[in-house]
Amino acid sequence: MSEILIKNANLCDPIQGINCENMDICIRDGKIVESVSENAEIIDAGGRLTMAGGFDGHTHSAGKINVGRFINPNDARRKLVPGLSGPEKRTEKTRAQVGYNTPNTYAIGYRYAKLGYTTICEAAIPMLAARHTHEEFKEIPILDKMGLSLFGSNWQVMEYIRDKEPEKLAAYVAWGLKASRGYGVKIVNAGGGEAWGWGKNVNGLYDPVPNFDVTPAEILMGLVEANEKLQLPHSVHVHCNNLGKPGNYETTIETMKMFEKVKPTVDRQSLHVTHVQFNAYAGTSWRDFETGAPMVSDYLNSANHLTFDLGQVIFGPAVTMTADGPVEYANSRLLHEKWSNQDIELEDASGVVPLSYSPKSFINAVQWAIGLELALLVEDPWKIMFTTDSPNGGSFVNYPEAFTYLMSAKKREQVISGFGQMALDRMVLPGIDRELSFYELAIMTRSMQSKMYSRPEKGNLKVGSDADIAIYDIIPGDIDPSVEHEKVKQAFSGAAYTLKDGKVVVKDGQIEATPMGRTYWVNAKVPADIDSAMQKDTDIKFKKYYTVSKSNYMVEDSYLPNPVEISTEGVF
Amino acid sequence: MQAVKLSLKKANKIPIEADTVSPDNFAGKTKEEIEAILAWYGNGQCPLGDFFTVEVEGSDSTENTKIVFDGDVSRVKRIGQGMSAGEIEINGNVDMHCGFGMKGGKITINGDADSWLGCEMKGGEIILNGNASYYVGSGYRGESCGMRGGKITVNGNAKDYLGEHMCGGEILVTGNVGLLPAISNNGGTIVIEGNATMPASEMKNGTVIIKGEVSDMLPSYKEDGTEEVEGVTYRKFVGDVNASGKGVLLVK
Numbered sequence: 001m002s003e004i005l006i007k008n009a010n011l012c013d014p015i016q017g018i019n020c021e022n023m024d025i026c027i028r029d030g031k032i033v034e035s036v037s038e039n040a041e042i043i044d045a046g047g048r049l050t051m052a053g054g055f056d057g058h059t060h061s062a063g064k065i066n067v068g069r070f071i072n073p074n075d076a077r078r079k080l081v082p083g084l085s086g087p088e089k090r091t092e093k094t095r096a097q098v099g100y101n102t103p104n105t106y107a108i109g110y111r112y113a114k115l116g117y118t119t120i121c122e123a124a125i126p127m128l129a130a131r132h133t134h135e136e137f138k139e140i141p142i143l144d145k146m147g148l149s150l151f152g153s154n155w156q157v158m159e160y161i162r163d164k165e166p167e168k169l170a171a172y173v174a175w176g177l178k179a180s181r182g183y184g185v186k187i188v189n190a191g192g193g194e195a196w197g198w199g200k201n202v203n204g205l206y207d208p209v210p211n212f213d214v215t216p217a218e219i220l221m222g223l224v225e226a227n228e229k230l231q232l233p234h235s236v237h238v239h240c241n242n243l244g245k246p247g248n249y250e251t252t253i254e255t256m257k258m259f260e261k262v263k264p265t266v267d268r269q270s271l272h273v274t275h276v277q278f279n280a281y282a283g284t285s286w287r288d289f290e291t292g293a294p295m296v297s298d299y300l301n302s303a304n305h306l307t308f309d310l311g312q313v314i315f316g317p318a319v320t321m322t323a324d325g326p327v328e329y330a331n332s333r334l335l336h337e338k339w340s341n342q343d344i345e346l347e348d349a350s351g352v353v354p355l356s357y358s359p360k361s362f363i364n365a366v367q368w369a370i371g372l373e374l375a376l377l378v379e380d381p382w383k384i385m386f387t388t389d390s391p392n393g394g395s396f397v398n399y400p401e402a403f404t405y406l407m408s409a410k411k412r413e414q415v416i417s418g419f420g421q422m423a424l425d426r427m428v429l430p431g432i433d434r435e436l437s438f439y440e441l442a443i444m445t446r447s448m449q450s451k452m453y454s455r456p457e458k459g460n461l462k463v464g465s466d467a468d469i470a471i472y473d474i475i476p477g478d479i480d481p482s483v484e485h486e487k488v489k490q491a492f493s494g495a496a497y498t499l500k501d502g503k504v505v506v507k508d509g510q511i512e513a514t515p516m517g518r519t520y521w522v523n524a525k526v527p528a529d530i531d532s533a534m535q536k537d538t539d540i541k542f543k544k545y546y547t548v549s550k551s552n553y554m555v556e557d558s559y560l561p562n563p564v565e566i567s568t569e570g571v572f
Numbered sequence: 573m574q575a576v577k578l579s580l581k582k583a584n585k586i587p588i589e590a591d592t593v594s595p596d597n598f599a600g601k602t603k604e605e606i607e608a609i610l611a612w613y614g615n616g617q618c619p620l621g622d623f624f625t626v627e628v629e630g631s632d633s634t635e636n637t638k639i640v641f642d643g644d645v646s647r648v649k650r651i652g653q654g655m656s657a658g659e660i661e662i663n664g665n666v667d668m669h670c671g672f673g674m675k676g677g678k679i680t681i682n683g684d685a686d687s688w689l690g691c692e693m694k695g696g697e698i699i700l701n702g703n704a705s706y707y708v709g710s711g712y713r714g715e716s717c718g719m720r721g722g723k724i725t726v727n728g729n730a731k732d733y734l735g736e737h738m739c740g741g742e743i744l745v746t747g748n749v750g751l752l753p754a755i756s757n758n759g760g761t762i763v764i765e766g767n768a769t770m771p772a773s774e775m776k777n778g779t780v781i782i783k784g785e786v787s788d789m790l791p792s793y794k795e796d797g798t799e800e801v802e803g804v805t806y807r808k809f810v811g812d813v814n815a816s817g818k819g820v821l822l823v824k
């Protein structure tokens with residue numbers, strides 16, 4: 001039995017409604033408890049800001065990031081954020097580290113932990129390559145992990161939707177999650193990945209996918225029905241159609257509206273829309289491009305059925321990586337950049353393109369502003385997850401910098417003062433004076449994720465929850481984040497303490513221990529007859545089309561050294 | 573003036589990573605101090621004195637420090653990396669990454685140089701009296717900007733990818749070069765007195781002059797009259813059109 005007493009913590013735990021109050025936290029065997037014995041080890045938080053461990057619910061940290069690594073070997077030596085990037089020698093406690101946007105697996109674990117984050121969700125697992133994702137998970141220390149499996153351009157999915165076989169579709173989704181050891185359903189540019197196989201794209205929600213005679217709207221509605229039938233812990237996680245195109249905010253709002261009628265079977269949102277920054281563009285071309293954030297925010301303020309994340313842009317080099325193949329082709333042509341393109345056989349497409357966001361580019365400046373506008377114009381922080389869609393908008397190691405944009409209008413002014421007039425004319429950010437509190441920041445970085453992913457033991461420090469805790473070197477009552485934004489950035493860049501399952505993993509910004517985290521996956525139960533009918537169709541796919549056999553496709557148990565199986569009961 | 577002479581005690585098989593060997597690091601130091609400077613060797617670091625006999629004459633500033641390698645150092649890498657002033661003379665062959673990222677001063681090599689000579693160089697001069705291998709004056713793998721300034725003279729031949737991703741500075745090769753010199757260039761000047769194959773592919777900017785034969789001239793260049801350089805008239809091509817380039821390629 002191991003016990004820890006954290007004394008004098010200034011706790012900010014929105015799930016319990018605790019807003020920066022001084023209290024003690026008791027830990028026994030990795031869980032929060034009511035009280036501990038006198039033998040408990042004592043950590044004196046000294047009145048410093050204490051939160052549940054951070055939870056990045058949308059990051060590209062295993063799988064596709066590896067393509068980013070090999071097309072950007074130069075990223076290994078980038079040292080743009082001190083202590084959180086570039087080459088670092090092996091120590092007694094840590095392995096060697098490299099990289100900035102595409103760090104090695106060990107560095108991903110260490111650096112998230114230094115920021116006080118303890119859980120991540122890989123945003124895109126191509127099922128065919130799921131073994132690779134889990135191989136990387138295995139080598140990411142400290143963090144608990146989960147991943148979302150790609151279903152949005154999958155042949156069998158589209159056929160079941162076309163043929164109106166919702167039960168088989170649900171059975172296939174359940175099987176796909178099991179095969180890939182995934183946690184939820186990701187849909188990227190529904191139908192676009194398949195269209196890209198023919199060098200085409202789908203232009204919005206009602207443009208049929210070549211050869212399948214289904215529209216993106218039908219794919220979205222079919223998959224959400226399956227998602228709710230299976231009572232999955234997470235809602236469908238959607239990367240909207242028309243990403244990165246001026247004028248796309250209309251498609252985004254239309255997509256969000258479509259889900260108003262969905263009744264979730266689990267107590268959570270019925271839709272999560274990801275990296276909305278890339279999908280909140282107004283204008284008709286890059287010439288008259290401008291922010292669409294006010295329109296999207298207006299809608300989000302009126303809607304209660306969904307959550308979204310930002311995809312905030314960070315100036316400097318980034319690497320875009322997405323299953324949205326046609327977008328990556330467009331990026332590579334537009335920017336004359338390196339381009340990786342992959343065909344995921346019957347499932348989707350995939351692309352990787354490095355780029356650099358510059359405040360001198362009016363387009364990049366407006367993109368930067370849009371992310372912040374969304375965060376500040378949407379009133380309810382429980383709808384918002386903070387992300388940079390790392391490393392698409394920028395590396396997660398810049399989160400502390402981005403927090404200061406949210407918490408300090410002065411800091412924003414500093415950045416905005418470097419923009420040209422054209423950029424200023426196309427954004428609304430300079431007129432927004434809202435500054436987020438630590439409480440609101442905690443919601444966006446850990447608390448809302450608890451509800452969004454149905455992980456009640458995460459993102460809060462209630463009795464019974466996991467003792468994943470971050471203590472930051474800030475005394476909330478003594479600091480004005482609006483003015484002292486540099487101090488805020490400093491504190492969030494290296495936690496005074498990060499505890500994972502009640503073990504100190506970071507102390508004074510340095511790694512103390514590197515335990516292996518868990519991998520969550522969802523096993524959704526399906527009636528045997530429906531499952532076997534669906535399996536027959538799957539067998540045909542493997543026989544006729546896949547380059548691998550079914551038995552070599554499934555992620556085996558040995559790939560998950562520390563699995564947590566979440567079972568759900570399908571409603572059929 | 574400070575003169576430092578380094579003689580390899582015995583030929584090494586495992587390369588020595590000699591990025592600490594530069595006038596910047598040696599200036600004002602005694603024989604003992606220089607012998608104690610560490611260099612990577614395999615997975616560990618060893619003092620230079622383990623590898624070299626060190627002779628030092630005088631003591632002076634960086635700009636007045638000259639390092640002479642007496643004999644072949646074909647398994648010694650990164651000599652003169654990042655140097656800002658002073659001089660290095662190598663009397664023999666040298667391994668990869670000689671003069672990597674150098675900012676000033678001069679390196680003279682009386683022998684052949686392995687790949688990545690003067691890679692990401694920003695200033696100063698490299699004179700190679702011998703043949704060069706691949707990627708002279710190029711960028712680090714994956715980087716979009718290679719050599720930015722300074723001058724590399726190769727009095728001999730060079731292999732493929734000469735000046736890859738070069739953004740500035742000058743390269744002169746008196747002999748022949750291999751495939752794809754000046755690939756993806758965005759500035760600078762390359763003069764090749766001998767022959768070249770498929771030059772200036774994806775060049776955005778810069779000037780490439782080829783005095784010898786060009787094999788497999790790329791079709792993605794537009795011919796644009798003639799240009800005279802130092803009394804010689806060349807056919808002028810502009811491109812690479814595939815990269816919307818405005819580079820100038822002058823050929824016979």
Ligand SMILES: [Zn+2]
Pocket residue numbers: 058059060123274275389392
């Ligand atoms: Zn993403």
